[in-house]
Amino acid sequence: MTLHPAFILAAPAIPAHPTTQMPESAEIIFTIFLGLPVAIGLFFAIRHLLTGRGPLLLMCLLGGALACQFEPIVDTLGLCYIREGAMMTTFSSFGRDFPLFINFVYIWYVGGLAYLAYRIFSNGVTVKGIFQLYVMDVFINIFLESPGVLMGAYEYYGPQPLNFWGLPLWWVCVNPIMPMTAGALIYRLLPHLQGWKIALVIAFIPMADGIANGATAWPMWTALNLNTSLVVSHLAWLVTLGLAITAVWILSFVVCRPDDEVLITSKLGIVKAAIFGIPVDSEPLLQKDIQPQT
Template sequence: MVMPHTAQVVCTIAVAVVSVLAVIAVSLAWRRTRSSVYPLIMLGGLACVFNEPIVDLLGLCWHPRTGQWRLFETFGRPIPVWAALGYMLVFGIMSAVLFGLLSRGAGYRRLWAGVVVFWLVDLAVELPLLRQGIYIYYGDQPLRVGGFPLTWLLINGLGGLLIAVGIARLPGLFGGRRRWLIVPFMPAMQLLAASIAIPAFSVLNADVSSGWRWVGVLATAVIGVALIDGLIRFAVSGRELIAVPVRAAQALQPEVTSAR
């Protein structure tokens, strides 16, 4: 399998242009609000690309090596340059949107709407790239639309939601000088979200019948929906994930308020 040259050029330029616009917008917001939360979320989204080889290996995804503008390779999986910018846009921007909704006191329906928008953005990015052969999901994978396994909507959506809820409800962890922890926190949450796909990953990487593959994938779908719904219900309750000293909680609050 060869990386299509023209599609790779167009894809890389497109994500680069959108990334520049996103960075400019975040920089202006940072200057206006004096809040470093959103720039750090963008950097955290960029850092999530280092999880790509792991989830590719488990989820049977392949980026063609021949002709690829390679950024790095681990676990025998070559990762192209455009993927890093794509991660910053999908996980950076969409996690920032979900965090913004939480910061403004969004309710149950608005947060679910935010997750649905996350899914639509994910589909808008993935489907055209799959159509051009820039990467593929291989093997007998149920619930595929346009070559895209829909279980990834749940994995990615849960990841973005975990990031947003964690930053908003863990003020003691991200307060003051510890704000930079947002960056490593994001890939950790993305990888945690991928754990819901253990049933799917297990059957996809086993010599089992198509029926068992459907069982594993549907189990992942049920777990994903239940966890997203439960996390949203927790988020709108306004409770913090852990008890923290008042002074630590206040360390994050001023910047959240200024970002509204």
């Protein structure tokens, strides 16, 4: 048999886009599940405004809401299908409809965790600490997404690597880079964001979303859209994982301090200090260059 040159050079077909409809119960439960942390974040954002702590947390949450416009882009490239026919559709893009829970997850995972990362960097973090933050965000991502895929609110298709229960774990290697990059931008630029310029934080969040996905996910996007074998997509995942770890390493040069300049090093202590602040009796021990809490 003779193969035509056009056939040899032709790219394999991209996997067919699913058409499964959104289960009503899954949408309701998943929306409530993701809406609770948004409500908590908004409560504290308003509290910060009323107590004079400033609008930074609110700016981060608004930036997360704006960053959800990246969802149709990463879904198309990464072969994720948010099931359509939802009762609470909030926006449409790339020929797809997106339900309310997509807005919620971006508000608190991308925007809220960006604020948390900023607080951690401001309190002081070591190289080991920033990698611990990355691992923590990986597990938060697994926790927030697993109910959605298990209930059928959305699905991944094509030759997805590490897809053990419907959530391809290459995604959770990429996603934490978004809030960590945004937190680093805020940490370094906040002293220059006086007055109305604080609103630029809203733009930092989707900017970090684009930086993180474009810098680390492209090997997986390429492999998935070749409709290739699982062997190739697993190799692509290793490259994406390497790029994600490299991104964390790069951020360490931006935000990290030597071990002897960091007061709090335990994982629980780092998170508690970021949420509740540094204990008053510990403040004199902190280095003078620690950024002010906002």
